[in-house]
Amino acid sequence: MYDLRELTEAVRTFNRDRDWEQFHDAKSLLLALVGEVGEVAELLQWQPAATVREDVKAGRLHTRLAEELADVLLYLVMLADETGVDLGPAAAVKLAATAQRYPASKFRGQAPERQ
Amino acid sequence: MYDLRELTEAVRTFNRDRDWEQFHDAKSLLLALVGEVGEVAELLQWQPAATVREDVKAGRLHTRLAEELADVLLYLVMLADETGVDLGPAAAVKLAATAQRYPASKFRGQAPERQ
Amino acid sequence: MYDLRELTEAVRTFNRDRDWEQFHDAKSLLLALVGEVGEVAELLQWQPAATVREDVKAGRLHTRLAEELADVLLYLVMLADETGVDLGPAAAVKLAATAQRYPASKFRGQAPERQ
Amino acid sequence: MYDLRELTEAVRTFNRDRDWEQFHDAKSLLLALVGEVGEVAELLQWQPAATVREDVKAGRLHTRLAEELADVLLYLVMLADETGVDLGPAAAVKLAATAQRYPASKFRGQAPERQ
Numbered sequence: 309m310y311d312l313r314e315l316t317e318a319v320r321t322f323n324r325d326r327d328w329e330q331f332h333d334a335k336s337l338l339l340a341l342v343g344e345v346g347e348v349a350e351l352l353q354w355q356p357a358a359t360v361r362e363d364v365k366a367g368r369l370h371t372r373l374a375e376e377l378a379d380v381l382l383y384l385v386m387l388a389d390e391t392g393v394d395l396g397p398a399a400a401v402k403l404a405a406t407a408q409r410y411p412a413s414k415f416r417g418q419a420p421e422r423q
Numbered sequence: 424m425y426d427l428r429e430l431t432e433a434v435r436t437f438n439r440d441r442d443w444e445q446f447h448d449a450k451s452l453l454l455a456l457v458g459e460v461g462e463v464a465e466l467l468q469w470q471p472a473a474t475v476r477e478d479v480k481a482g483r484l485h486t487r488l489a490e491e492l493a494d495v496l497l498y499l500v501m502l503a504d505e506t507g508v509d510l511g512p513a514a515a516v517k518l519a520a521t522a523q524r525y526p527a528s529k530f531r532g533q534a535p536e537r538q
Numbered sequence: 539m540y541d542l543r544e545l546t547e548a549v550r551t552f553n554r555d556r557d558w559e560q561f562h563d564a565k566s567l568l569l570a571l572v573g574e575v576g577e578v579a580e581l582l583q584w585q586p587a588a589t590v591r592e593d594v595k596a597g598r599l600h601t602r603l604a605e606e607l608a609d610v611l612l613y614l615v616m617l618a619d620e621t622g623v624d625l626g627p628a629a630a631v632k633l634a635a636t637a638q639r640y641p642a643s644k645f646r647g648q649a650p651e652r653q
Numbered sequence: 654m655y656d657l658r659e660l661t662e663a664v665r666t667f668n669r670d671r672d673w674e675q676f677h678d679a680k681s682l683l684l685a686l687v688g689e690v691g692e693v694a695e696l697l698q699w700q701p702a703a704t705v706r707e708d709v710k711a712g713r714l715h716t717r718l719a720e721e722l723a724d725v726l727l728y729l730v731m732l733a734d735e736t737g738v739d740l741g742p743a744a745a746v747k748l749a750a751t752a753q754r755y756p757a758s759k760f761r762g763q764a765p766e767r768q
Binding site for chain 2: 310397
Binding site for chain 1: 570579
């Protein structure tokens with residue numbers, strides 16, 4: 309299921325079936341997302357930066373990481389739906405704006421300074 | 424752009440054009456995602472839970488929230504791509520597993536206990 | 539143990555005894571802190587905003603919350619120590635600066651706008 | 654100001670003077686803490702793991718990091734106060750429990766697996 313609208317629809321059905329929308333105000337959903345991001349962090353925190361790519365692509369860490377990243381996406385989809393944000397177009401617009409702000413010709417190979 | 428594969432491809436091109444993949448180890452991308460989640464939190468933190476839905480759907484907060492949720496998605500897509508996770512199917516699998524774990528007949532109207 | 543210097547010293551000893559300083563670069567410690575913040579979020583996410591104070595002050599949630607907030611503090615102390623930040627004075631300086639930025643006479647009863 | 658009780662008292666006075674306790678339910682304070690953790694993440698995300706220690710200890714990054722870690726501590730103190738958690742003793746108890754769980758003799762030099 310690659311389509312964000314389909315995913316949104318599936319998540320809506322899931323929640324409607326359980327009458328769980330009542331718990332899903334924006335702040336609670338954001339905290340749930342924070343919880344899932346925390347689980348990703350727990351998987352990666354002690355991995356050496358130099359070998360994390362290889363470690364992740366093989367074995368158990370990969371499976372668990374897939375589950376946790378999925379959870380992050382699911383809560384992100386719920387939070388966007390709750391707040392009326394159309395996530396796909398919003399990402400496309402943001403990517404285009406960022407491309408303009410950091411022209412490839414000027415920023416090639418340079419990490420963008422935050423702030 | 425609703426298709427997660429298309430979005431992944433667009434983000435790859437964006438980063439390749441700037442030679443930014445070199446900065447994108449999993450731990451750095453996760454911290455970038457944490458930074459964006461933090462910006463969503465700053466938008467919502469003092470909103471009264473009771474009125475956040477209305478406040479978000481009108482005016483300035485909505486625009487900014489769309490931008491920040493977009494950023495979360497963009498870094499999530501990069502992190503999944505870096506770690507070889509296929510985000511769409513992973514979310515579908517997780518949703519199906521969660522549906523089994525919490526049957527609608529048993530959990531209707533009950534917030535799932537964590538832990 | 540209320541003194542942040544004492545706590546820092548105790549944490550140093552704990553890590554030195556286990557030879558764990560080697561894992562404690564700033565980015566890894568920050569991810570560990572994110573993981574603990576995520577656990578706090580999982581405890582609070584579905585609590586109704588209106589009753590969380592009472593729910594927390596009684597029973598099991600309180601014990602678990604104390605443990606998770608303790609973990610956040612412990613990693614914060616490690617991160618500060620690793621990056622050479624003297625946490626107590628830094629907090630005092632920041633509080634004084636914030637007090638100047640938001641004079642009580644002008645901001646009484648008004649949530650500070652972020653941004 | 655190294656004493657967590659003194660810091661708690663200073664933060665209470667700060668908030669009472671501005672009548673800001675009304676905004677400080679646990680979920681809102683946690684989101685504020687998440688926002689500050691996000692700012693720390695933005696400072697560290699693109700720093701190469703190998704040189705972050707040196708980069709942090711010199712110059713501008715250090716000053717900003719001190720400010721952001723201070724903010725994390727301030728919100729942590731507020732969240733603990735709001736939820737009736739005595740942060741210093743809780744940290745001491747947790748450190749002692751962790752020391753028992755991971756005896757130095759057995760875990761020396763081994764990163765603890767997060768489950």
